[in-house]
Amino acid sequence: MTSEKLYKAFIYLILFLFALSVLIPVFWVITASIKENSEFYASPWTLPKGFNFENFTSAWREAEMGSYFLNSLTVTILSLVILLCTAIPCAYALSRFHFRLRRAVRALIMGGLFVNVSYIVVPIFLMLVGLNGIFDTTLFLNNKVVLSVVYAATALPFTVYLLSGYFESLSREYEEAAYVDGCSHFRTMVSIMVPLARPAVITVILFNSLSFWNEYIIALTLMTDDRAKTLPVGLMNLMKAQNAAAQYGRMYAGLVIVMIPTLVLYILLQKKLTEGMSVGGIKG
Amino acid sequence: MNARKRGTATFILACLSPALILMAVFMVYPTLSIFAISLFRWGGYSKEREFVGFENYKILISDTRFWDSCRNSLFLIVTVTAVTLTLSLFCAYVLTGYDIKHKSFFRVVLYIPNILSTVVIAAIFSAIYDPSRGLLNSVIGFFKDGPPILWLGDRRLVIVSVAIAMVWQAVGYYMVMYMASMAQVPKSLYEAASLEGAGKARSFFSITLPSIRPTVRTTLTFFVISNINISFLLVRAMTGGGPDGASEVALSYMYRQAYTNSTYGYGMAIGCAIFIMSFALAAFVNLITRERN
Numbered sequence: 079m080t081s082e083k084l085y086k087a088f089i090y091l092i093l094f095l096f097a098l099s100v101l102i103p104v105f106w107v108i109t110a111s112i113k114e115n116s117e118f119y120a121s122p123w124t125l126p127k128g129f130n131f132e133n134f135t136s137a138w139r140e141a142e143m144g145s146y147f148l149n150s151l152t153v154t155i156l157s158l159v160i161l162l163c164t165a166i167p168c169a170y171a172l173s174r175f176h177f178r179l180r181r182a183v184r185a186l187i188m189g190g191l192f193v194n195v196s197y198i199v200v201p202i203f204l205m206l207v208g209l210n211g212i213f214d215t216t217l218f219l220n221n222k223v224v225l226s227v228v229y230a231a232t233a234l235p236f237t238v239y240l241l242s243g244y245f246e247s248l249s250r251e252y253e254e255a256a257y258v259d260g261c262s263h264f265r266t267m268v269s270i271m272v273p274l275a276r277p278a279v280i281t282v283i284l285f286n287s288l289s290f291w292n293e294y295i296i297a298l299t300l301m302t303d304d305r306a307k308t309l310p311v312g313l314m315n316l317m318k319a320q321n322a323a324a325q326y327g328r329m330y331a332g333l334v335i336v337m338i339p340t341l342v343l344y345i346l347l348q349k350k351l352t353e354g355m356s357v358g359g360i361k362g
Numbered sequence: 363m364n365a366r367k368r369g370t371a372t373f374i375l376a377c378l379s380p381a382l383i384l385m386a387v388f389m390v391y392p393t394l395s396i397f398a399i400s401l402f403r404w405g406g407y408s409k410e411r412e413f414v415g416f417e418n419y420k421i422l423i424s425d426t427r428f429w430d431s432c433r434n435s436l437f438l439i440v441t442v443t444a445v446t447l448t449l450s451l452f453c454a455y456v457l458t459g460y461d462i463k464h465k466s467f468f469r470v471v472l473y474i475p476n477i478l479s480t481v482v483i484a485a486i487f488s489a490i491y492d493p494s495r496g497l498l499n500s501v502i503g504f505f506k507d508g509p510p511i512l513w514l515g516d517r518r519l520v521i522v523s524v525a526i527a528m529v530w531q532a533v534g535y536y537m538v539m540y541m542a543s544m545a546q547v548p549k550s551l552y553e554a555a556s557l558e559g560a561g562k563a564r565s566f567f568s569i570t571l572p573s574i575r576p577t578v579r580t581t582l583t584f585f586v587i588s589n590i591n592i593s594f595l596l597v598r599a600m601t602g603g604g605p606d607g608a609s610e611v612a613l614s615y616m617y618r619q620a621y622t623n624s625t626y627g628y629g630m631a632i633g634c635a636i637f638i639m640s641f642a643l644a645a646f647v648n649l650i651t652r653e654r655n
Binding site: 089090100101102103106134164173183192199200228232233235264267293294310311313337 | 371389393474626636
């Protein structure tokens with residue numbers, strides 16, 4: 079009996095250590111973000127002496143994380159809107175109608191699940207450079223709308239896959255009732271079927287807002303102008319500048335600015351997120 | 363009736379075309395152009411595109427830096443997969459099979475790294491690995507004296523440091539997936555096993571693992587593909603491939619050639635080669651884990 083208790087204590091110990099390995103780094107960077115510059119010469123385990131907000135004002139203003147924050151927010155929201163307006167009708171048509179090219183369209187979407195953004199980011203950049211050349215503008219790079227469209231396009235396969243799976247599970251009777259009442263296809267989709275698919279739509283919004291907010295390689299490649307950068311790219315600049323400027327706290331403040339919105343969203347909605355993962359299967 | 367039919371066709375077309383146009387322009391065309399561009403000498407010293415056939419691939423075969431970066435990728439695929447798989451299976455089994463208090467607390471906490479941006483993870487680990495102000499060296503300093511360890515500055519150590527960050531990032535995600543899969547295993551199987559005197563460890567190997575085998579197999583293929591990708595995103599943000607190319611991975615080498623050095627043709631040849639090799643590796647993993655009947 080005692081050996082079993084010992085065994086269980088051992089398992090708790092391991093789990094506890096794993097949890098600490100996640101929590102300690104996260105809390106540590108948060109405490110470091112309110113430390114004064116001189117405190118960084120002491121042991122990294124010391125807690126901050128007071129609440130020093132200067133790192134945040136310095137990151138927000140001088141390192142322009144404030145305007146990057148606004149860029150990130152705009153791009154995230156705009157991408158979500160574009161994604162939902164294109165993915166929902168596509169998923170709906172694919173799962174509720176039979177038409178000739180249905181299997182081909184489906185195969186295209188499934189194929190898209192295997193296309194990795196890291197491979198196509200440079201070709202996308204070259205294509206936009208080419209478009210700039212054709213139309214003799216500089217409009218296609220450093221453009222938040224273009225970036226949002228690219229984000230939405232790369233998120234389409236997974237989103238359509240997840241949504242159409244959910245639409246398929248809904249009963250036909252809802253639509254038939256709507257048609258009997260004289261609803262058009264569009265009305266039926268917008269006011270009957272989409273509200274019914276709300277759990278899947280919410281999952282889609284959650285996952286994609288996190289991934290748009292966190293994304294950096296496309297933003298790094300397409301947003302070369304300093305003013306157009308998004309938060310993660312701004313954080314990369316702060317990481318590079320950290321040692322040269324001997325401004326240790328500012329990098330941590332920038333880090334917290336990028337991290338906090340995702341953490342808050344996660345803590346509020348963690349149940350939906352981890353549940354959504356088992357609904358959607360593997361994500362890209 | 364015919365008008366109604368035509369209306370339906372218009373509706374379907376209107377629903378599909380926005381998504382299909384976006385995918386065609388920003389996914390299909392760029393994917394196809396990877397191969398097309400790789401056949402040209404473009405960028406670098408020559409401003410004009412010049413068709414050179416498979417010349418870029420010939421250069422690639424004798425490019426030792428490319429093979430070094432592939433070796434790093436392969437090292438990461440193997441070690442990160444092995445460690446992450448073991449840890450996440452262990453956590454998932456313990457959390458589903460044992461009567462653990464605060465189960466959801468552990469699940470929620472271990473999943474946190476998955477919601478953080480790769481840049482945030484890179485920044486956190488750069489701070490942890492910092493030779494003079496970092497957490498890791500200060501912990502080691504409690505136990506032994508000596509010069510500070512350069513986690514990201516040592517040519518041999520840097521790739522291990524990257525691997526640790528990748529495992530940290532991935533365990534929670536796979537754990538949640540395996541937990542969902544383990545919850546499907548019928549309880550009666552475990553009860554029968556325990557009546558016959560099988561311990562928890564024995565149950566894991568003779569009941570849990572065989573039952574979730576399909577999920578594990580899918581995730582193995584997935585490990586190969588995502589490790590290639592995440593190692594690139596992490597290396598680009600954390601070490602930039604340094605010191606002196608020691609932590610360069612396959613895709614970060616492609617990005618360096620194609621974007622930083624603007625040798626587009628050669629960069630896309632690298633991309634093509636990596637894609638084919640990763641596909642072959644995933645197929646190989648799929649083949650050797652096939653159910654033998």
